[in-house]
Amino acid sequence: MPTKVPRRFMEDDPIANAIAPPQNESPQEQERRLHKERAAKQVSDAIDAELSREQLHEKKRPKPVKILLLGQSESGKSTTLKNFQLLYEPKTFRAERASWRAIIQLNLVRSIHIILEALFRSQQNGSERPPSARSSMSSHESFRIDAELTSIRTRLLGLIDIEKDLMQRLSLPGSTEVEPTERPVSLRRRELAVNSTVAWKRAFSDPARDSFDSDHLVDWDNPKDPGVVLHDRREDMKRLWEHPTVQAILEKQSIRLQEQGGFFLDSIDEVTSRRYIPTDDHILRARLKTLGVSEHRMRLSDPTGGMSRDFRIFDVGGTRSLRAAWVSYFDDMDAIIFLAPISAFDQTLVEDPTVNRLADSFKLWTSVVSNKLLQQTNMILFLNKVDIMHAKLASGIRLSDFVDSYGRRPNDFDSASRYLRKQFNAILKQNSPTSRIFYCHLTNAIDPKSTKYVLAGIKDMLMRFHLQESHLIL
Numbered sequence: 001m002p003t004k005v006p007r008r009f010m011e012d013d014p015i016a017n018a019i020a021p022p023q024n025e026s027p028q029e030q031e032r033r034l035h036k037e038r039a040a041k042q043v044s045d046a047i048d049a050e051l052s053r054e055q056l057h058e059k060k061r062p063k064p065v066k067i068l069l070l071g072q073s074e075s076g077k078s079t080t081l082k083n084f085q086l087l088y089e090p091k092t093f094r095a096e097r098a099s100w101r102a103i104i105q106l107n108l109v110r111s112i113h114i115i116l117e118a119l120f121r122s123q124q125n126g127s128e129r130p131p132s133a134r135s136s137m138s139s140h141e142s143f144r145i146d147a148e149l150t151s152i153r154t155r156l157l158g159l160i161d162i163e164k165d166l167m168q169r170l171s172l173p174g175s176t177e178v179e180p181t182e183r184p185v186s187l188r189r190r191e192l193a194v195n196s197t198v199a200w201k202r203a204f205s206d207p208a209r210d211s212f213d214s215d216h217l218v219d220w221d222n223p224k225d226p227g228v229v230l231h232d233r234r235e236d237m238k239r240l241w242e243h244p245t246v247q248a249i250l251e252k253q254s255i256r257l258q259e260q261g262g263f264f265l266d267s268i269d270e271v272t273s274r275r276y277i278p279t280d281d282h283i284l285r286a287r288l289k290t291l292g293v294s295e296h297r298m299r300l301s302d303p304t305g306g307m308s309r310d311f312r313i314f315d316v317g318g319t320r321s322l323r324a325a326w327v328s329y330f331d332d333m334d335a336i337i338f339l340a341p342i343s344a345f346d347q348t349l350v351e352d353p354t355v356n357r358l359a360d361s362f363k364l365w366t367s368v369v370s371n372k373l374l375q376q377t378n379m380i381l382f383l384n385k386v387d388i389m390h391a392k393l394a395s396g397i398r399l400s401d402f403v404d405s406y407g408r409r410p411n412d413f414d415s416a417s418r419y420l421r422k423q424f425n426a427i428l429k430q431n432s433p434t435s436r437i438f439y440c441h442l443t444n445a446i447d448p449k450s451t452k453y454v455l456a457g458i459k460d461m462l463m464r465f466h467l468q469e470s471h472l473i474l
Helices: 007-012 014-019 027-060 077-088 090-095 097-122 147-156 159-170 200-204 226-232 234-242 244-252 265-271 280-285 320-329 342-346 357-369 386-394 413-431 448-469
Strands: 065-070 176-178 191-195 289-291 293-301 308-316 335-341 378-384 439-442
Touching: 065 077, 065 448, 077 090, 077 280, 077 293, 077 308, 077 335, 077 448, 097 147, 097 159, 097 226, 097 234, 097 244, 097 265, 097 280, 147 234, 159 226, 226 234, 234 244, 234 265, 265 280, 280 448, 308 320, 335 342, 335 357, 335 448, 342 357, 342 378, 342 386, 342 413, 357 378, 357 413, 378 413, 378 448, 386 413, 413 439, 439 448
Parallel strands: 065 308, 065 335, 191 289, 335 378, 378 439
Antiparallel strands: 176 191, 293 308
């Protein structure tokens, strides 16, 4: 016989009060209540059973293939990830167009801001940077800012408000800003870095809109949309970018905007059109600095057309302050795609201007391939940004001026890329704890056609490797 719960205890217990039957309940009311409780329990039991089946199915499924993207900041990791999404998750990629439209607008305005800063510096006595390796100009040569250029600059200063607005919308928890203080307030250019774990893309999407491939992408009637002002100022932006004095000043100050992520100054007409919707190419070129680690899950089919496999791709920050966190992701990784931007042979780290970027890539590659936690992990090297490397060498910049060991070898792309490939291979052979195959690809991450074949080959290689591990294929 069940023990009767004291009434006083029930009055003090809110849970007991909540589940107690109503007072003065009639037999008919009791029957209806019990019927609802039985129905609710059936639903609850069905949910529990489904969760149990999913957990059992998850245990039986093969382990996901885990890929870690590594490399210094601005090496092309995020662009490579976008290529994976474009190739294997096109619906998700298209659904993010509204967010990338705003980032591309921010990239364009930011480039204009850099030019305005360069014009300001050119008016300060002796404040320019030293000339670039390509420039024969004296660092003390002055430029005359004519009335036309002054007028254009004045009108474009209003774009800084758009930059502030876009950055404010992106300034979610976990974001950081760096603001140089040596510039006048009207020209201070902040750099924003968003946290990868924060859903920053929601800041630019309209939850009431379902379509992302049509004119429903954006609220075109919104007077606060940055596209309105950008469209009105498009001619001024084009005249500023094409002005000979501006080009000379940028050359003198070693500012090569074409080599920076988020370069859209050659696409002003497209980006500022009234009903601009980003293309795949523009999204791949868009630049947004991220902090933290982002994980992306994809389900891909194996090369034989049968079993599919879960892929998990991890993108981690490459700045010096974030590299200490890399090791926590080394355990249980199936492959590491290491990106070395070989076009940066004549550049230095933003975090430390005394360190050459190519030398830093050599150092990072050495530390990764020598790590014993990764001795069973496939290493895949991307010698990235080959398009920029081609252009630099063709313009006369000599690799030997920055890499002493290159010596008197020809200053063409084939010779230079072959030499750098051998250097990375030698590091792998000398420092790897175990014998490894050297997987190396020359890549241009912003070119989806060339990258498609590389990523498809890597996917098939990893799928076959795991099927062999599971004894499913010979």
